[in-house]
Amino acid sequence: xxxxxxxxxxxxxxxxxxxxxxxxxxxxxxxxxxxxxxxxxxxxxxxxxxxxxxxxxxxxxxxxxxxxxxxxxxxxxxxxxxxxxxxxxxxxxxxxxxxxxxxxxxxxxxxxxxxxxxxxxxxxxxxxxxxxxxxxxxxxxxxxxxxxxxxxxxxxxxxxxxxxxxxxxxxxxxxxxxxxxxxxxxxxxxxxxxxxxxxxxxxxxxxxxxxxxxxxxxxxxxxxxxxxxxxxxxxxxxxxxxxxxxxxxxxxxxxxxxxxxxxxxxxxxxxxxxxxxxxxxxxxxxxxxxxxxxxxxxxxxxxxxxxxxxxxxxxxxxxxxxxxxxxxxxxxxxxxxxxxxxxxxxxxxxxxxxxxxxxxxxxxxxxxxxxxxxxxxxxxxxxxxxxxxxxxxxxxxxxxxxxxxxxxxxxxxxxxxxxxxxxxxxxxxxxxxxxxxx
Amino acid sequence: xxxxxxxxxxxxxxxxxxxxxxxxxxxxxxxxxxxxxxxxxxxxxxxxxxxxxxxxxxxxxxxxxxxxxxxxxxxxxxxxxxxxxxxxxxxxxxxxxxxxxxxxxxxxxxxxxxxxxxxxxxxxxxxxxxxxxxxxxxxxxxxxxxxxxxxxxxxxxxxxxxxxxxxxxxxxxxxxxxxxxxxxxxxxxxxxxxxxxxxxxxxxxxxxxxxxxxxxxxxxxxxxxxxxxxxxxxx
Numbered sequence: 001x002x003x004x005x006x007x008x009x010x011x012x013x014x015x016x017x018x019x020x021x022x023x024x025x026x027x028x029x030x031x032x033x034x035x036x037x038x039x040x041x042x043x044x045x046x047x048x049x050x051x052x053x054x055x056x057x058x059x060x061x062x063x064x065x066x067x068x069x070x071x072x073x074x075x076x077x078x079x080x081x082x083x084x085x086x087x088x089x090x091x092x093x094x095x096x097x098x099x100x101x102x103x104x105x106x107x108x109x110x111x112x113x114x115x116x117x118x119x120x121x122x123x124x125x126x127x128x129x130x131x132x133x134x135x136x137x138x139x140x141x142x143x144x145x146x147x148x149x150x151x152x153x154x155x156x157x158x159x160x161x162x163x164x165x166x167x168x169x170x171x172x173x174x175x176x177x178x179x180x181x182x183x184x185x186x187x188x189x190x191x192x193x194x195x196x197x198x199x200x201x202x203x204x205x206x207x208x209x210x211x212x213x214x215x216x217x218x219x220x221x222x223x224x225x226x227x228x229x230x231x232x233x234x235x236x237x238x239x240x241x242x243x244x245x246x247x248x249x250x251x252x253x254x255x256x257x258x259x260x261x262x263x264x265x266x267x268x269x270x271x272x273x274x275x276x277x278x279x280x281x282x283x284x285x286x287x288x289x290x291x292x293x294x295x296x297x298x299x300x301x302x303x304x305x306x307x308x309x310x311x312x313x314x315x316x317x318x319x320x321x322x323x324x325x326x327x328x329x330x331x332x333x334x335x336x337x338x339x340x341x342x343x344x345x346x347x348x349x350x351x352x353x354x355x356x357x358x359x360x361x362x363x364x365x366x367x368x369x370x371x372x373x374x375x376x377x378x379x380x381x382x383x384x385x386x387x388x389x390x391x392x393x394x395x396x397x398x399x400x401x402x403x404x405x406x407x408x409x410x411x412x413x414x415x416x417x418x419x420x421x422x423x424x425x426x427x428x429x430x431x432x433x434x435x436x437x438x
Numbered sequence: 439x440x441x442x443x444x445x446x447x448x449x450x451x452x453x454x455x456x457x458x459x460x461x462x463x464x465x466x467x468x469x470x471x472x473x474x475x476x477x478x479x480x481x482x483x484x485x486x487x488x489x490x491x492x493x494x495x496x497x498x499x500x501x502x503x504x505x506x507x508x509x510x511x512x513x514x515x516x517x518x519x520x521x522x523x524x525x526x527x528x529x530x531x532x533x534x535x536x537x538x539x540x541x542x543x544x545x546x547x548x549x550x551x552x553x554x555x556x557x558x559x560x561x562x563x564x565x566x567x568x569x570x571x572x573x574x575x576x577x578x579x580x581x582x583x584x585x586x587x588x589x590x591x592x593x594x595x596x597x598x599x600x601x602x603x604x605x606x607x608x609x610x611x612x613x614x615x616x617x618x619x620x621x622x623x624x625x626x627x628x629x630x631x632x633x634x635x636x637x638x639x640x641x642x643x644x645x646x647x648x649x650x651x652x653x654x655x656x657x658x659x660x661x662x663x664x665x666x667x668x669x670x671x672x673x
Contacts (some may be wrong), residue, residue, distance in 0.1 A: 006582075037646060099629060151644075152646040152649075175493060177610065180491050181491050181492070182491040213648055213651065214479040215475070255488075256483035257488065277632075294643035
């Protein structure tokens with residue numbers, strides 16, 4: 001019956017443990033859309049860490065990690081309880097937590113700096129423990145470190161650019177404590193690295209996310225330093241600049257770190273969200289310039305495809321969908337669009353036919369959205385890029401928190417990042433003391 | 439239904455005899471294995487078609503074998519490929535699955551002359567207060583292949599908790615005591631990290647449960663062996 005005596009013994013041992021266990025599983029309440037390798041918060045999130053761009057004339061003007069207390073009943077609920085400036089403006093953008101959630105990595109798109117904060121010793125008071133200032137040199141020329149994605153004992157940094165400022169870029173791996181491991185360049189038509197449909201490969205990068213049980217990684221594409229550090233108005237009126245945006249996604253053999261298939265997804269596919277269900281072999285993305293929802297999915301013959309499945313608002317008005325968040329049960333997709341400041345919430349129970357179930361204007365501009373694992377709480381921030389944010393009265397800079405009832409968003413609290421002297425809030429990550437024991 | 443009934447069902451599926459699928463490079467004609475690689479979208483990359491960059495130096499430590507004899511990890515690593523897992527015997531969570539994969543790896547590698555003698559398996563307990571050398575020996579007898587052919591599988595522990603703490607730090611292996619020490623799944627929370635270490639003591643891969651497939655690990659071993667000068671390997 002069993003292949004070896006070891007198998008039989010293990011089965012007996014674990015069966016006994018299972019019979020001894022009758023307690024219900026504790027509710028998990030982490031943010032969705034994170035690396036599946038990460039430890040999950042048990043219970044509600046306690047802190048939201050906000051990676052914030054410095055603004056001239058606002059506070060100290062520096063990029064900073066802002067810690068917000070979101071503990072229900074706390075006397076400082078909904079307030080900033082800690083600010084850690086890194087000094088200077090680096091185009092603070094994205095970051096991420098290590099698989100053990102002990103460290104929060106944040107990066108600067110302009111200077112290619114990386115800062116590593118310890119959030120385990122005191123989750124209410126992050127401490128800078130390491131600065132990496134040789135990312136471009138160590139990586140062999142990748143620049144604009146963007147995502148920071150947890151792998152077992154490692155971090156995968158997806159780049160946006162290179163030392164020349166164009167969009168050819170790659171993925172860079174580090175150990176959790178900040179030692180360089182390797183660089184994996186995105187495929188191009190000239191250097192296809194064995195990828196199918198590589199004639200269409202453009203070499204741009206943006207997000208990188210893994211579906212471990214299928215051993216696949218998916219990457220998306222944006223643009224290089226030359227574009228993302230220019231004012232948006234200049235870029236859109238420069239036909240040559242507008243040609244320098246990505247229009248592809250790449251499916252990789254994750255174990256071998258080799259590109260396997262290039263998909264044409266025109267219009268700058270940005271954030272990637274894999275479904276969580278064990279039989280849901282698909283991911284969503286939205287295209288910034290064409291305002292479309294795309295599904296990258298595996299068919300019954302184990303072939304992978306990319307397919308447009310919906311539109312966000314009125315694409316002719318270029319609402320610019322930016323961040324998305326997929327609920328833990330794969331039923332609900334939140335889509336933020338920057339230009340109209342809207343969040344649109346879709347029923348994606350049928351992933352091929354998203355149905356709009358709610359929409360709400362969050363502010364004059366909106367970018368990131370983070371959702372709790374139980375789907376009950378949603379957080380929004382406002383900033384896209386220093387030179388792409390709106391100006392004047394429309395340059396609202398906020399963190400806004402809501403309860404999601406399943407039908408509507410009910411305000412919980414908001415923080416005005418200009419009035420508080422903080423800057424332009426961007427990426428959010430959740431923390432909790434419960435992760436680190438007593 | 440108990441909380442980990444799905445785990446038991448999954449283990450039953452995994453542990454019961456089942457034919458191996460055909461897409462693994464390292465499959466043996468007599469010992470069939472199943473594992474996460476059966477669910478991958480692509481066939482496993484063939485040995486030597488990909489690279490495994492150095493991740494970090496595998497730290498030295500003095501640990502005890504099941505007879506209580508002390509060993510330097512650095513000396514054990516020298517001259518062999520090593521697959522090393524941190525575990526504890528009271529674990530009712532992920533450790534049994536990892537142990538099953540290690541047992542399959544030992545059996546599968548045992549039928550591959552090009553790998554067997556150049557590979558060893560090491561299980562290290564982070565619960566030395568309970569996992570004494572004698573306890574590790576008892577655990578080993580349930581898991582290790584009956585015969586004495588390679589690859590060998592060592593079961594190590596530490597003299598006490600103070601001795602294992604710096605080892606866990608050095609290997610970036612998070613372990614946390616649970617609030618309920620009587621938790622039926624075991625008193626510790628931990629992330630599964632199984633490491634592939636080359637003959638010079640460099641970590642070359644870190645496997646989570648989704649990638650701890652004996653066939654994938656063996657492909658990694660064969661990939662690294664292609665670049666190893668014979669002189670660097672033990673007899």
